Amino acid sequence: MLDEDQPKGRGTKRKDGKPRPRTRIQKEKQDLILEAALDVFSLHGFRGATIDQIAEAAGMSKPNLLYYFPRKQEIYKRLIAEMLDIWLAPLKEMDSDGDPIPEIRSYIRRKLEMSRDFPRQSRLFANEMLQGAPRIVDMLEGDLKALVDEKAKVITGWMNQGTLNRADPYHLIFSIWATTQHYADFDVQVRAVLGADRGGDGRFEDAAHFLEQLFMYGLVPKRG
DSSP: OOOTTSOSSOOOBOTTSOBOOOOHHHHHHHHHHHHHHHHHHHHHHHHHOOHHHHHHHHTSOHHHHHHHOSSHHHHHHHHHHHHHHHHHHHHHTOOTTSOHHHHHHHHHHHHHHHHHHOHHHHHHHHHHHHTTOTTTHHHIIIIIHHHHHHHHHHHHHHHHTTSSOOOOHHHHHHHHHHHHHHHHHTHHHHHHHHHHHHSSTHHHHHHHHHHHHHHHHHHSOOOO
16 A cells, blocks of 8 residues: 555656655655665675665555655665765865865864764675676766776875975775774774773774874975
């Protein structure tokens, strides 16, 4: 039985071929499904997750869920696309006209904030990578590569100006990804090893101070 808030007719396009705008109720239902699916996918991965699990987590019937998302793949790709927008935002904010040291320091902090605020999205992305990224390789080779290429040129420009030590800009970005995302993907391990005294919210600030010191020590040219 379909939700009483669903519009009559299943067509998603108008007669002119353009997609129909979503109503407020439709958007709320889709957001509810996506939030539930994020929990399920981040826990079980794409292969282990089922439509039944997502429907149960969303508190709706399976037929009702399938009205909004006919296939599991559609839910997953929507989540991945939204996650990539969030994930790439800190790198997009790196300003070529800014001072390189504050810019890189800010990037490290923004990535740590993402690990703190979006751990499920980070685990979802990690699961996809471990499977060989079969469903999002086009996104990686497209938008992600283009953005990293752009920022690598920015970092190389700073190095050419002498404001940063020479280093491979791509591997610098990879290293920042690896160290900051560790605090999302391995959060249980981090809290367990730090213990009750240091495993609270302050662990992110402690991590920020350490990573800033780690990267800045290698990047800041020695004066004198």
